[in-house]
Amino acid sequence: MEDSKRLIILEAATRVFAEKGYQYATIADIAKAAGISTGLLYSYFENKLDVLLSIILKFLQTLNAANQECVGAARGPLARLHAVLHNFEQMLFRDKESLHTVKVLNEALPHLVMIKEEKLQAKRRDIIAENKILLETFDAIIRQGQLEDIFDKDLNPAVMRQVLCGAIERLHYGLFYSTYSDQSIGYDEKDAHQSIMHLIEKFICKK
Amino acid sequence: MEDSKRLIILEAATRVFAEKGYQYATIADIAKAAGISTGLLYSYFENKLDVLLSIILKFLQTLNAANQECVGAARGPLARLHAVLHNFEQMLFRDKESLHTVKVLNEALPHLVMIKEEKLQAKRRDIIAENKILLETFDAIIRQGQLEDIFDKDLNPAVMRQVLCGAIERLHYGLFYSTYSDQSIGYDEKDAHQSIMHLIEKFICKK
Amino acid sequence: MEDSKRLIILEAATRVFAEKGYQYATIADIAKAAGISTGLLYSYFENKLDVLLSIILKFLQTLNAANQECVGAARGPLARLHAVLHNFEQMLFRDKESLHTVKVLNEALPHLVMIKEEKLQAKRRDIIAENKILLETFDAIIRQGQLEDIFDKDLNPAVMRQVLCGAIERLHYGLFYSTYSDQSIGYDEKDAHQSIMHLIEKFICKK
Amino acid sequence: MEDSKRLIILEAATRVFAEKGYQYATIADIAKAAGISTGLLYSYFENKLDVLLSIILKFLQTLNAANQECVGAARGPLARLHAVLHNFEQMLFRDKESLHTVKVLNEALPHLVMIKEEKLQAKRRDIIAENKILLETFDAIIRQGQLEDIFDKDLNPAVMRQVLCGAIERLHYGLFYSTYSDQSIGYDEKDAHQSIMHLIEKFICKK
DNA sequence: GATGAATGAGCGTTCATTCAT
DNA sequence: AATGAATGAACGCTCATTCAT
Numbered sequence: 001m002e003d004s005k006r007l008i009i010l011e012a013a014t015r016v017f018a019e020k021g022y023q024y025a026t027i028a029d030i031a032k033a034a035g036i037s038t039g040l041l042y043s044y045f046e047n048k049l050d051v052l053l054s055i056i057l058k059f060l061q062t063l064n065a066a067n068q069e070c071v072g073a074a075r076g077p078l079a080r081l082h083a084v085l086h087n088f089e090q091m092l093f094r095d096k097e098s099l100h101t102v103k104v105l106n107e108a109l110p111h112l113v114m115i116k117e118e119k120l121q122a123k124r125r126d127i128i129a130e131n132k133i134l135l136e137t138f139d140a141i142i143r144q145g146q147l148e149d150i151f152d153k154d155l156n157p158a159v160m161r162q163v164l165c166g167a168i169e170r171l172h173y174g175l176f177y178s179t180y181s182d183q184s185i186g187y188d189e190k191d192a193h194q195s196i197m198h199l200i201e202k203f204i205c206k207k
Numbered sequence: 208m209e210d211s212k213r214l215i216i217l218e219a220a221t222r223v224f225a226e227k228g229y230q231y232a233t234i235a236d237i238a239k240a241a242g243i244s245t246g247l248l249y250s251y252f253e254n255k256l257d258v259l260l261s262i263i264l265k266f267l268q269t270l271n272a273a274n275q276e277c278v279g280a281a282r283g284p285l286a287r288l289h290a291v292l293h294n295f296e297q298m299l300f301r302d303k304e305s306l307h308t309v310k311v312l313n314e315a316l317p318h319l320v321m322i323k324e325e326k327l328q329a330k331r332r333d334i335i336a337e338n339k340i341l342l343e344t345f346d347a348i349i350r351q352g353q354l355e356d357i358f359d360k361d362l363n364p365a366v367m368r369q370v371l372c373g374a375i376e377r378l379h380y381g382l383f384y385s386t387y388s389d390q391s392i393g394y395d396e397k398d399a400h401q402s403i404m405h406l407i408e409k410f411i412c413k414k
Numbered sequence: 415m416e417d418s419k420r421l422i423i424l425e426a427a428t429r430v431f432a433e434k435g436y437q438y439a440t441i442a443d444i445a446k447a448a449g450i451s452t453g454l455l456y457s458y459f460e461n462k463l464d465v466l467l468s469i470i471l472k473f474l475q476t477l478n479a480a481n482q483e484c485v486g487a488a489r490g491p492l493a494r495l496h497a498v499l500h501n502f503e504q505m506l507f508r509d510k511e512s513l514h515t516v517k518v519l520n521e522a523l524p525h526l527v528m529i530k531e532e533k534l535q536a537k538r539r540d541i542i543a544e545n546k547i548l549l550e551t552f553d554a555i556i557r558q559g560q561l562e563d564i565f566d567k568d569l570n571p572a573v574m575r576q577v578l579c580g581a582i583e584r585l586h587y588g589l590f591y592s593t594y595s596d597q598s599i600g601y602d603e604k605d606a607h608q609s610i611m612h613l614i615e616k617f618i619c620k621k
Numbered sequence: 622m623e624d625s626k627r628l629i630i631l632e633a634a635t636r637v638f639a640e641k642g643y644q645y646a647t648i649a650d651i652a653k654a655a656g657i658s659t660g661l662l663y664s665y666f667e668n669k670l671d672v673l674l675s676i677i678l679k680f681l682q683t684l685n686a687a688n689q690e691c692v693g694a695a696r697g698p699l700a701r702l703h704a705v706l707h708n709f710e711q712m713l714f715r716d717k718e719s720l721h722t723v724k725v726l727n728e729a730l731p732h733l734v735m736i737k738e739e740k741l742q743a744k745r746r747d748i749i750a751e752n753k754i755l756l757e758t759f760d761a762i763i764r765q766g767q768l769e770d771i772f773d774k775d776l777n778p779a780v781m782r783q784v785l786c787g788a789i790e791r792l793h794y795g796l797f798y799s800t801y802s803d804q805s806i807g808y809d810e811k812d813a814h815q816s817i818m819h820l821i822e823k824f825i826c827k828k
Numbered sequence: 829g830a831t832g833a834a835t836g837a838g839c840g841t842t843c844a845t846t847c848a849t
Numbered sequence: 850a851a852t853g854a855a856t857g858a859a860c861g862c863t864c865a866t867t868c869a870t
Contacts, residue, residue, distance in 0.1 A: 005833095021318065023230030027861060037835045042862070106380075107314060111228065113388050139393075158393030159402045162381050163374040170373025171366065181320050186346075186365035195366045198359075202409045234844060244852045246846080255844065419854095435732065437644030441840060451856045453842080462840065520794075521728060525642065527802050553807075572807030573792065573816045580791025581784040587727075588783050595734050600760075600779035609780045612773075616823045648865060658831045660867080669865065 006044050009034045010058060013051045018100030022052055022107065046119050052108060053123045059101045060130035063091055067137050077145030081204070084137060085164065085196060092172045093189070099176050102169060135161065142204070152206050160204055167199055168192075213251050216241045217265060220258045225307030229259055229314070253326045259315060260330045266308045267337035270298055274344050284352030288411070291344060292371065292403060299379045300396070306383050309376060342368065349411070359413050367411055374406055375399075420458050423448045424472060427465045432514030436466055436521065460533050466522060467537045473515045474544035477505055481551050491559030495618070498551060499578065499610060506586045507603070513590050516583060549575065556618070566620050574618055581613060582606075627665050630655045631679060634672045639721030643673055643728070667740045673729060674744045680722045681751035684712055688758050698766030702825070705758060706785065706817060713793045714810070720797050723790060756782065763825070773827050781825055788820060789813075 012034035016025045027048055031038045045051045070083035092099045109131070115124050138161040145151030151160075171192040178185035219241035223232045234255055238245045252258045277290035299306050316338070322331050345368040352358030358367075378399040385392035426448035430439045441462055445452045459465045484497035506513045523545070529538050552575040559565030565574075585606040592599035633655035637646045648669055652659045666672045691704035713720050730752070736745050759782040766772030772781075792813040799806035 002833095021230075021314070026859085038861085039836065039863075040834055043833075048861070103314075107310075109384065155402050155405060156394055156398060158381075159378065159398050162377045162394075163402060163406060166373040166375075166377025167370040168373075169377070170369045174365075174369050177316070187363055187369075191363060191366050195362050195370060198362060199370065199410060203406060233842085245844085246853065247851055249845070250850080416854095435644075435728070440838085452840085453857065454855055456841070457854075517728075521642075521724075523798065569816050569819060570808055570812060572795075573812050576791045576795050576808075577788040577816060577820065580787040580789075582787075583791070584783045584787025585780065587787075588779075591730070601777055601783075605777060605780050609776050609784060612776060613784060613824060617820060647863085659865085660832065661830055663866070664829075 005036070009036070009041060009044055009051070010055055014055050014101055014104075017052065017055070017104050022104060046117075049115070049117070050120060050123065052104065053120060053127060055101055056105050056108060057123060057127050057130065059091070059098070059105065060127065060134060063087060064130055064133050064137070066091075067134070071137065071141070077141050077148060077150055078200075078205070080141045081138075081145065081200060084141060085168065085200070088165070088168060089172075089193065089196070092168070099172055103173070106169075138164075145204070150206060151204050163203065164196070164199065168196060171195065212243070216243070216248060216251055216258070217262055221262050221308055224259070224262070224311055229311055253324075256322070256324070257327060257330065259311065260327060260334060262308060263312050263315060264330060264334050264337060266298070266305070266312065267334065267341060270294060271337055271340050271344070273298075274341070278344065278348070284348050284355060284357055285407075285412070287348045288352065288407060291348060292375070292407075295372070295375060296379075296400065296403070299375070306379055310380070313376075345372075352411070357413060358411050370410065371403070371406065375403060378402065419450070423450070423455060423458055423465070424469055428469050428515055428518075431466065431469070431518050436518060460531075463529070463531070464534060464537065466518065467534060467541060469515055470519050470522060471537060471541050471544065473505070473512070473519065474541065474548060477501060478544055478547050478551070480505075481548070485551065485555070491555050491562060491564055492614075492619070494555045495559065495614060498555065499582065499614070502579070502582060503586075503607065503610070506582070513586055517587070520583075552579075559618070564620060565618050577617065578610070578613065582610060585609065626657070630657070630662060630665055630672070631676055635676050635722055638673070638676070638725055643725055667738075670736070670738070671741060671744065673725065674741060674748060676722060677726050677729060678744060678748050678751060680712070680719070680726065681748065681755060684708060685751055685754050685758070687712075688755070692758065692762070698762050698769060698771055699821075699826070701762045702766065702821060705762060706789070706821075709786070709789060710793075710814065710817070713789070720793055724794070727790075759786075766825070771827060772825050784824065785817070785820065789817060792816065 009030065013025075013030045016029045016033050019025075020029065027038050027041060030051065031041050034041070041051075045054060066087045067084050070087060071080050074080040074083045092102065112124055112127060115121070135158075139157040142151055142157035142160050146153045146157070171187075174185045174187075175189060175192065216237065220232075220237045223236045223240050226232075227236065234245050234248060237258065238248050241248070248258075252261065273294045274291050277294060278287050281287040281290045299309065319331055319334060322328070342365075346364040349358055349364035349367050353360045353364070378394075381392045381394075382396060382399060423444070427439075427444045430443045430447050433439075434443065441452050441455060444465065445455050448455070455465075459468065480501045481498050484501060485494050488494040488497045506516065526538055526541060529535070549572075553571040556565060556571035556574050560567045560571070585601075588599045588601075589603060589606060630651065634646075634651045637650045637654050640646075641650065648659050648662060651672065652662050655662070662672075666675065687708045688705050691708060692701050695701040695704045713723065733745055733748060736742070756779075760778040763772055763778035763781050767774045767778070792808075795806045795808075796810060796813060
């Protein structure tokens with residue numbers, strides 16, 4: 001059981017979930033996309049939900065690992081915030097799949113609470129833990145920026161983080177959707193990036 | 208076929224979709240919640256997807272109607288922007304269900320393109336049209352604000368609208384999720400509202 | 415949901431389980447034999463195992479009810495023992511299906527302990543309780559016979575009951591199998607009945 | 622293909638069938654218990670059913686071989702009957718697995734008729750033949766006992782044999798089940814053996 | 829001989845949808 | 850108008866069996 005095949009399946013599944021949505025994606029779809037049989041998929045994953053959770057977990061782990069590096073390298077809260085947001089944007093743009101991973105993640109997170117299956121509890125906890133780390137990374141940077149009197153102190157870090165992440169997600173989601181629907185969204189990647197820079201400068205930074 | 212029963216079904220369905228998610232909600236669930244039989248539901252709607260589309264359409268129509276009024280009443284782009292965003296926040300907060308309607312809407316919109324069923328084509332087009340109106344309302348206000356030199360001209364209206372709407376959605380979604388997961392999100396409704404005001408003032412308005 | 419349909423399904427299932435064995439009987443087989451669709455079966459039963467347990471429970475309840483009547487009517491331990499064994503034989507012979515119910519019951523009883531499904535716990539407990547009643551009915555009669563010095567005291571009631579029931583089952587099972595395999599078993603129903611009478615007279619009764 | 626490995630597999634399979642039942646035992650379970658791969662199992666057996674039939678055949682052959690010896694050594698029908706029943710009890714008690722072999726055998730015998738697979742026809746015939754030998758051994762002893770006026774002539778040999786074997790099986794099955802369910806059955810091995818002696822003395826022997 | 833990755837047919841189960849009443 | 854019993858297609862998942870190595 002090579003580990004590379006696990007990755008192939010995860011990538012195929014992300015593609016399929018992205019196209020059809022978790023609910024309408026069938027195991028047969030995923031297996032076909034991965035070039036394997038349905039049975040083999042079950043050698044690598046417990047069940048369909050496990051595939052979804054594994055995608056989410058991998059995304060969060062990759063993002064957190066990238067952040068870990070950046071935050072260590074960058075000097076000062078502003079540089080760190082840029083670095084971390086850059087990671088986020090990078091992951092959304094590396095491939096169209098990643099953006100859908102985020103969509104899938106948002107769709108799945110509220111349901112995480114309800115997962116009953118004993119087999120998946122460990123993975124559930126891992127995801128929640130990684131998610132906490134991700135949020136805490138943002139919040140810590142913002143808190144530090146406020147302490148150093150670089151960032152606006154009027155708003156609490158959690159609110160700022162939500163605004164930033166929500167804006168990024170929506171902007172990229174709009175781009176993504178426009179490619180699907182063949183309807184112009186009225187802006188491009190460069191506009192999106194630029195607006196995030198504006199947002200930091202005007203909304204996060206002091207005065 | 209009284210029209211009031213149609214409404215009862217739509218409200219019940221919204222509640223059920225909110226609780227279980229569209230995928231896991233069954234027709235039986237909806238019928239039960241509406242106090243009718245499954246068979247009768249099919250006198251009012253073509254099928255399950257039709258129920259979902261009807262909810263979305265009603266939401267967009269209500270929002271657009273409310274905006275129509277506001278925009279007529281309010282004087283100046285800033286007042287209008289506040290009014291329109293107020294409408295949006297109101298709909299999200301009127302009840303927890305509305306937020307889920309938005310989630311469902313976001314989940315459903317990309318799939319609208321793929322709807323093949325002949326029966327639902329009209330409704331599909333209506334939704335897309337209403338969605339266009341909603342976006343155009345925002346964009347028109349922002350364009351006007353830029354023309355009048357009240358709003359920042361560095362960014363295009365579509366980008367600004369996405370940032371605003373993305374921020375609002377994320378903020379409220381965070382609140383919603385925190386009630387489900389029993390984990391504090393670190394801010395409350397007031398914080399969320401205040402941050403949107405900040406966002407307008409610092410990000411949208413000139414200087 | 416008429417109760418008569420439940421019975422039709424149970425009878426069809428007994429027939430199918432008898433023919434193919436629980437493991438190789440499919441829901442489709444049972445539904446077809448009952449003249450219904452697979453889906454409808456699930457309106458009446460939780461799942462396949464529930465069908466099996468329901469058959470067993472009904473058999474035990476019917477037998478216990480019949481015993482209840484007999485034991486009240488009959489005078490003296492010997493008459494009661496005859497009555498109760500007569501019931502057992504009657505149930506085995508009423509139709510070929512009943513004998514297979516016994517086989518299925520014997521096959522299933524050891525596995526009852528392992529049933530984990532929450533939904534089926536109540537039924538599991540009912541079966542165990544009815545089984546206890548059945549055994550206790552035999553044992554009480556034998557104990558009383560020993561007290562009244564009519565039955566042999568050398569062996570304990572549980573052993574006697576096992577010998578009697580084991581003998582009856584084997585004798586009838588042999589008859590049943592011979593009809594299936596088209597091989598003469600070397601005795602007929604009358605022989606079987608007569609040998610049980612012998613067994614009581616010589617093995618159970620005192621001298 | 623050493624023959625010893627065949628034996629190892631058969632013993633492992635018996636253990637697994639005993640624990641889980643034929644239906645719920647998987648080839649993977651058996652292979653694991655035997656310490657080999659699933660693929661290798663298929664070098665020794667045609668398929669899963671072949672493993673079951675091989676266990677049954679070996680059991681019957683072993684029992685018949687043991688009986689052959691006994692019957693030759695023992696003098697007179699009563700001694701022979703004791704010897705043959707002793708063999709049966711021995712095999713049931715040698716280990717708990719043997720009893721399950723008997724259960725499996727009883728469960729499988731009726732289905733032997735229906736085996737269609739060409740590959741297994743020879744084995745099927747062997748089993749039926751060995752089973753006939755087993756029954757005939759009993760019946761011959763009883764017939765001889767009746768001829769010599771030692772055994773009761775009122776009942777035919779086949780009936781007597783069924784009573785004896787049914788009683789033994791039930792008694793031992795009860796013991797076995799009580800260990801699984803942790804419920805006292807009300808008697809022990811000694812009681813069971815004693816009751817068989819009684820049965821011979823009072824039920825089989827003349828007056 | 830030995831492995832275990834890979835297959836895919838087949839089963840239990842669900843649920844949107846229909847239709848006789 | 851209203852019901853809900855009935856249908857059956859479709860999906861998740863298992864596991865006996867094969868075969869390249």
